[in-house]
Amino acid sequence: MSLIPALKKRYAVKKYNPAAKISSAQLDILLEALRLAPTSFNLQPFHLLQVTEPAVREHIRTEAAFNQPQVTEASLFFVLAAETDVDEQTIAHSIDLAAEVRGVARSTLEGRESQIKGFIMSLAPEQRLIWAQRQAYIALGVLVSAAAEAGIDVSPMEGFVPNKVDAILGLQTKRLRSTVLVAVGVHSNDDEHAHLPKVRKSIEQIHQTI
Ligand SMILES: Cc1cc2nc3c(=O)[nH]c(=O)nc-3n(C[C@H](O)[C@H](O)[C@H](O)COP(=O)(O)O)c2cc1C
Secondary structure (H helix, E strand, C coil), rough: CHHHHHHHCCCCCEECCCCCCCCCCHHHHHHHHHHCCHHHHCCCCCCEEECCCHHHHHHHHHHHCCCCCCCHHHCEEEEEEEEEECCCCHHHHHHHHHHHHCCCHHHHHHHHHHHHHHHHHCCCCHHHHHHHHHHHHHHHHHHHHHHHCCEEEEEECCCCCHHHHHHHHHCCCCEEEEEEEEEECCCCCCCHHHHCCCCCCCHHEEEEEC
16 A cells, blocks of 8 residues: 555554464564664664563563553564664764775765764763654654555554663663554454544644745
């Protein structure tokens, strides 16, 4: 389906069919969309953590996510986590990759490297995390759009306590911060949200010429 009709059709699923599974080909679409999402300075400062252990999903649902059923009932469940310590090494690795992929001498990218370091390292650590989380949200948007186009149901969820999810998954030691939860699966036929008219502001309310 092309994008606009797909965005009209998609919705944030509240009730999944626990028996319906997402194929590895469908998962690949979502991962590739996330990977291809644009980010500031192309740093991609996030990880999509797939939580596979049912007991851990249950723990997150009941202890950290306000008992939202999507956490345990969807075929797949992820935590999109932002890097807490984007640093000079992160930036250097990104420049290494760019030099390699584009087949240019690393020295030609050093001006850009200092520009990126100048911006990122001038941010206080909390601001740097906020910046990384913004990049994660861009990727989330691309993932949600790709899912819609491919007819895959997803539920982005901010209704959780990050400190608790971080503790359950040991994210602090991995220098990650849980940012948004993402359930992926097939909606249940009796999800009453499936047929609700889409509520959105009009284009005139959002778009102004100034
Ligand atoms: C970042 C983000 C966080 C959200 N968190 C939750 C959540 O925790 N629980 C929930 O039921 N829905 C959540 N939603 C779903 C939104 O409420 C939903 O996308 C919005 O009301 C528009 O409805 P639609 O997506 O069905 O068109 C979230 C959506 C986004 C994009």
